[in-house]
Every structure is written in structure tokens, then in C-alpha cells.
Amino acid sequence: MDSHKTITKPNTVMAPPTYAAAFRCIGTDCEDTCCGDWDIPIDKNIYNKYQQFPREKLGSLVSQFVLISVPDQPDPLHARIYRGSSGFCPFFGADSLCNIHKEYGPQFLSATCSIYPRSFSYVAGTLEGSLSLSCPEAARNILLVPRFMQIEGDLFSGNFRTDNVLHLASSRKDSCHKPHNFFLTIRTLLIDMARDRSRPLWHRLLLIGSLCESLDNITTAEDKEAFSVVLRKYRQIVGYQISQPELVNLPSLPRLKLEVVFRLTDALVRDNSGKRFRDIFWAFVEGIASPDRSTPQNDMERFLQAEEKYHRPFFEKFPFILENYLVNYMFQNLFPYGREGSPRFIPRSLFGEYIQMATQFAWVNTLLIGVAGHYKEGFAEEHVVQTIQSFTRAVEHYPDVLQSIDESMRSLELNNLRGMAIMLKV
Incomplete structure (x- = not known):
């Protein structure tokens, strides 16, 4: 190990991402509208609200295009908005805006339409928000802004629904152990790896894979020290800029x-x-x-x-x-x-x-x-x-x-x- 290299101290666990709340749809200026190509799932509560629409105020479109899914689907997939012959959502207006939103307000949007392109998750009791790059404006907001992670927003502003939230996957019998108390530390290390410009990006990704493989080999919940040992090892690899010939020579x-x-x-x-x-x-x-x-x-x-x-x-x-x-x-x-x-x-x-x-x-x-x-x-x-x-x-x-x-x-x-x-x- 070269004496001139020093260990980079582990970063403190980074603040939960909230940049999704700062996203603003550009509406009619969007070059690839999200109101086409997809059938939109409708939860049971929103489906019931749509049934109350008067026929002359979008009710006729509801009866034609908002249909219950196959039986025994979970509430979030209770029904769907099916696309019209144009390939677009039937509520997509000539002005490229949503007619449900215009007529009844954002509280009547499905979870998908209210949230997209945001994505919400609960981690360690905290709400996080990221963005899907399938939206052109979201892709620009993420890809072209060097420090996009520092953008902050209010996830509880009420401007979008927060009732469709995912959470960390748990351990399963057919999978490895996933201790939730290590997740934030692991993610911080992984992000540092992804941004470590002392090695080419392909090498960083192989190093990330090597870490994931090592963690996969820890199969018991009792072996908490093994997680700490693996994480310390890879933190040193990043801090000392240690090369891995077993990866480089692949x-x-x-x-x-x-x-x-x-x-x-x-x-x-x-x-x-x-x-x-x-x-x-x-x-x-x-x-x-x-x-x-x-x-x-x-x-x-x-x-x-x-x-x-x-x-x-x-x-x-x-x-x-x-x-x-x-x-x-x-x-x-x-x-x-x-x-x-x-x-x-x-x-x-x-x-x-x-x-x-x-x-x-x-x-x-x-x-x-x-x-x-x-x-x-x-x-x-x-x-x-x-x-x-x-x-x-x-x-x-x-x-x-x-x-x-x-x-x-x-x-x-x-x-x-x-x-x-x-x-x-x-």
C-alpha cells in the first residue's frame, strides 16, 4: 500500500433525497407526454369517485374507458384507464393538459398521475423522493445538473399524493439477508463508489458488484459483524484507491x-x-x-x-x-x-x-x-x-x-x- 495514500473517512449518512418535490412539469412544452403509451392503474377509492362524475362532465368517458381490472386485484390495481384509439389517455385534452385535473382538481388524480415522475419510498421512517428518467424534464433535471442531490423540496407540500409509497425489500428464504439498519450506510458507500473518479466508471461498477456479492454471502441475521467487516474493507478500497487486479483483468x-x-x-x-x-x-x-x-x-x-x-x-x-x-x-x-x-x-x-x-x-x-x-x-x-x-x-x-x-x-x-x-x- 503506497504511503502517500490516505484513507478517506466514511461519509456521514447523507440526508434523504427530497429533490423530487422540486420537480415542475412543463406541460405543453414537453416533447414526450406521459399521457400516451400507458394504461393507467386506478385505485379503488379514485375509481369510486370517478363513478360520481356527471355524464356531461367526463362521466361518459369514465363509463367507456375506466374499467375494473380482473377480479381479486389489490386496491391500487382495482381499475385502469384504457387508452383511446389515438394511443393517448382519453382525458388528455386538445391543449395537452389533463381534463380531470382541470375539471375537478389534483385530488381526483390517480396515484400514478399525481405522483409521476416522482417516486416515493419510506426508509428508516423517513419519506424519500426521487425521479424517473422516463420523463424528459426529469431526465434533464437529473442528468444535466452536477449536484442534483443538493436540490431540496417539500415532500409534504400537498401538491401530490403521498399514499402510494414503497419500502425497503425484506429478507426472504430464497434470498440473502437484508438488515435494514445497514442500508443507509451501504447506500452511502455505494454512491461514493459511483462518484470515485480515481478509477474508470466500468471499474467502479465492477467494484460495486463485488461488494454486493460479498454482502450476499452473509446469510444469517446474527452475523452483524460480518456486514461491518465487509463495509470497512470496501471503504478502505475506495479511500486508499486500492486497485483490484481480479476485476481489472476480467x-x-x-x-x-x-x-x-x-x-x-x-x-x-x-x-x-x-x-x-x-x-x-x-x-x-x-x-x-x-x-x-x-x-x-x-x-x-x-x-x-x-x-x-x-x-x-x-x-x-x-x-x-x-x-x-x-x-x-x-x-x-x-x-x-x-x-x-x-x-x-x-x-x-x-x-x-x-x-x-x-x-x-x-x-x-x-x-x-x-x-x-x-x-x-x-x-x-x-x-x-x-x-x-x-x-x-x-x-x-x-x-x-x-x-x-x-x-x-x-x-x-x-x-x-x-x-x-x-x-x-x-
Whole structure:
């Protein structure tokens, strides 16, 4: 260990995020409205309120488009607002505003419509609020603001509902132990890892995976000291900037990474991923595709050239953008424990949560390389925002897509650190 390196003292546990409350919808100026592409779940209480609407004041639309879900659904999924033939919410007005909100006020909005793109969770008895990057304005607020975590807002302002709140996932028989009293310390360390610019971002992500894997190996609630030992070890690795040759020397196979990304994206594009994401995908393809009659090797050379000439210089200039993506993901998904409380909750181990996060990051970052190759010197913040926002919108809101990521990584035997190195390294 070099004598000139000193340990960075553990940061105090950071304040709970409240930046979601500072978000303001830009309404008609939004380039990708949230009132299209999705059927909106309606809880039982709101459904009953909608039944009281007079026919001439949206009641006729309620009877046509607000329908009870299949029997025995939990209250939050009691009914749904189904889209009209236009693909938009039937209450979406010609002025691009919500007619329910205009006619009856925000208290009559469903939880989804009231909260989105905010996401609320209870952690250690405290309400936290993060943002979904599937909203263009939220993506700008997070990705393009270097210190977005310092933005504060009032989560109890009454401007949105706070009754649809998720919470930390608990230990399960088929998963590892998840002691809630360690969560905030773990998250603080993980965020410090994500922002540790003494090593490349792919290395930071592999180090995060190594930590999650080590914590996964602690299986009993009584072994509290083992958690402390592991956390001290990784805090020293960050503080001393200790290299990990076992991670650095893991293989880089960009051709396999591209094959996986094409496989994942092809399945997504075939589904209802939205025109905005399909546009990004074709920009990615054009950015790495070689002229006719060229060999696959030429495609790989163009991909590597796009990373070296356009993608890498951009993110060296704006390193906080991808860091912010990861930090917001950690807040939103209560990484690495996961958040439960939704009927669509998918239980995962700590390392399983890591595979999900790292695969999504590798997927969207690979798309960014092709998009950079498409725009070349013109590659800019707006292209990054559009790529990440449209990708998030196509992936985040669909449990089947998230489940397919787990299944694909497992079937390809990439659900391990070696596999994540293949996906993350260039």
C-alpha cells in the first residue's frame, strides 16, 4: 500500500433525497407526454369517485374507458384507464393538459398521475423522493445538473399524493439477508463508489458488484459483524484507491456485448417501445454500421472508433452525467435492497439487484456509443437525454422487460462479475 495514500473517512449518512418535490412539469412544452403509451392503474377509492362524475362532465368517458381490472386485484390495481384509439389517455385534452385535473382538481388524480415522475419510498421512517428518467424534464433535471442531490423540496407540500409509497425489500428464504439498519450506510458507500473518479466508471461498477456479492454471502441475521467487516474493507478500497487486479483483468469482449444489446433491443423494439426510442435505436445502428459489403469486423471497428473519438471525450468533459444516472437509480430503486410494496415487485438478492442495474447501464451506455458515432462532433447533451429518457420509458414501466433482463443474463451465463465486465468494459 503506497504511503502517500490516505484513507478517506466514511461519509456521514447523507440526508434523504427530497429533490423530487422540486420537480415542475412543463406541460405543453414537453416533447414526450406521459399521457400516451400507458394504461393507467386506478385505485379503488379514485375509481369510486370517478363513478360520481356527471355524464356531461367526463362521466361518459369514465363509463367507456375506466374499467375494473380482473377480479381479486389489490386496491391500487382495482381499475385502469384504457387508452383511446389515438394511443393517448382519453382525458388528455386538445391543449395537452389533463381534463380531470382541470375539471375537478389534483385530488381526483390517480396515484400514478399525481405522483409521476416522482417516486416515493419510506426508509428508516423517513419519506424519500426521487425521479424517473422516463420523463424528459426529469431526465434533464437529473442528468444535466452536477449536484442534483443538493436540490431540496417539500415532500409534504400537498401538491401530490403521498399514499402510494414503497419500502425497503425484506429478507426472504430464497434470498440473502437484508438488515435494514445497514442500508443507509451501504447506500452511502455505494454512491461514493459511483462518484470515485480515481478509477474508470466500468471499474467502479465492477467494484460495486463485488461488494454486493460479498454482502450476499452473509446469510444469517446474527452475523452483524460480518456486514461491518465487509463495509470497512470496501471503504478502505475506495479511500486508499486500492486497485483490484481480479476485476481489472476480467475480459473485455465488445463483440459479445453488442450481440447481447442487439438481442435485448430487438425484443424491445418489436414490442411497444415508442417512436422516440426506435429513433434512438436507428441512430445507434447508423452510428456503428459499416457500408454495404463490409465485414462484421468493420462494424466492430466503427463501434470502437465511435467510443474513442466521440463518446469517451464527451463523458470525460461531462463525467457527472452517467454518475447522476447511477445515483438516481440507487435512490429510486432503493439499491441494492430493492423496493417492495407494489403488486409487481420482483424479489432479488443484492447481487441480483446489481445485475439488473449494471445490465441496464451497460445497455443504455452501449446505445450512447452508437448515437455518438451517428452525430460525431455534434454529439451533445440533448442526445444523451433523449437516449436515456426514451430507453428508461421503454424499460422501466414494464415488469416483463425487467424480468427478461434477468432471464437473458442468466441464460447467457452473464449474471456474474465476468459477464458484467464483458457488458461494461470497452
